Amino acid sequence: MKVGIVGLGLIGGSLGLDLRSRGLEVLGVSRRRSVCEIARDRGAVDEASVDLALLQKADVIFICTPLSAIAPTVQQLIPLVSSNTILTDVGSVKQSIAATCSKLSPNFVGGHPMAGTAEQGIEAAQANLFAGAPYVLTPTETTPATALKVVEDLVGLLDARLYICSPARHDRAVAFISHLPLFASAGLIQTCLRESDSEVLQLAQKLASSGFRDTSRIGGGNPELGVAIARHNRLELARSLRQYRQVLDTLIEEIEGENWDAIEQSLQENQGARPDFLN
Numbered sequence: 001m002k003v004g005i006v007g008l009g010l011i012g013g014s015l016g017l018d019l020r021s022r023g024l025e026v027l028g029v030s031r032r033r034s035v036c037e038i039a040r041d042r043g044a045v046d047e048a049s050v051d052l053a054l055l056q057k058a059d060v061i062f063i064c065t066p067l068s069a070i071a072p073t074v075q076q077l078i079p080l081v082s083s084n085t086i087l088t089d090v091g092s093v094k095q096s097i098a099a100t101c102s103k104l105s106p107n108f109v110g111g112h113p114m115a116g117t118a119e120q121g122i123e124a125a126q127a128n129l130f131a132g133a134p135y136v137l138t139p140t141e142t143t144p145a146t147a148l149k150v151v152e153d154l155v156g157l158l159d160a161r162l163y164i165c166s167p168a169r170h171d172r173a174v175a176f177i178s179h180l181p182l183f184a185s186a187g188l189i190q191t192c193l194r195e196s197d198s199e200v201l202q203l204a205q206k207l208a209s210s211g212f213r214d215t216s217r218i219g220g221g222n223p224e225l226g227v228a229i230a231r232h233n234r235l236e237l238a239r240s241l242r243q244y245r246q247v248l249d250t251l252i253e254e255i256e257g258e259n260w261d262a263i264e265q266s267l268q269e270n271q272g273a274r275p276d277f278l279n
């Protein structure tokens with residue numbers, strides 16, 4: 001089987017390393033020639049090009065570009081590939097992409113490997129990135145079962161944990177465990193920056209240690225990724241942030257009302273519930 005990959009960055013490069021090591025032929029396309037060369041040198045692709053025409057012979061194509069380039073890439077691929085070619089993406093948000101791409105291609109299967117690192121680009125690509133991690137496929141009513149099965153089998157080759165759900169459920173669930181944490185963390189940094197006493201702010205910066213490092217990590221990361229997530233999962237992100245605000249309001253009331261029993265009860269509930277989110 002020939003596999004195509006568009007976007008040879010962290011996710012595309014890592015997919016290429018794994019799929020080649022499982023004996024598949026991998027053809028890669030990226031915007032920059034230098035990235036194509038690095039991908040070839042690192043063994044992530046057999047052949048690479050800046051021209052999508054390289055993928056004419058691919059049986060399955062993974063689209064691993066930033067979110068905003070996924071649907072335009074599908075549109076560019078349609079005149080180049082056969083109607084049997086299966087297209088799948090790796091975008092972190094699914095509903096808007098599934099709605100557009102399922103109309104563009106009869107064989108589109110939405111996907112989201114839930115693995116990553118803080119780094120980006122082909123240099124950050126690594127073998128076995130997806131092993132043991134969840135990989136969600138989000139078929140719609142029009143997704144052909146045969147196309148879904150082919151992508152399922154490829155996910156199996158990555159040793160990832162396969163989940164199947166609708167694009168809408170995916171976006172609602174990841175809003176809670178991925179997008180809300182990003183914006184809660186971003187809000188935390190913003191809150192600190194609003195301290196009006198500059199001496200207190202400077203002291204806080206000097207005293208910040210592991211707790212602040214852990215809780216600020218995702219909110220202090222790549223701004224483009226945060227904006228793309230907010231733009232593409234706007235409604236579910238806003239819903240989860242409103243729920244978060246209600247919880248914060250309750251906490252403020254309990255703290256101001258010295259309701260230590262209620263606070264202890266919710267912290268105990270959290271202590272018991274957290275492992276369920278961490279497998």
Ligand code: NAP
Binds near residue numbers: 012032091117119
């Ligand atoms: P990345 O490391 O920045 O890689 C993206 C690659 O896409 C770049 O190498 C870039 O190529 C290429 N690219 C950008 N626009 C393109 C275009 N119009 N046509 C062809 N190639 C293009 O990003 P990433 O972290 O791999 O993320 C890629 C996708 O994976 C995103 O949709 C993201 O939502 C999803 N995802 C990311 C993570 C994560 O933790 N990072 C996890 C799960 C899913 P050039 O360098 O050649 O310009």
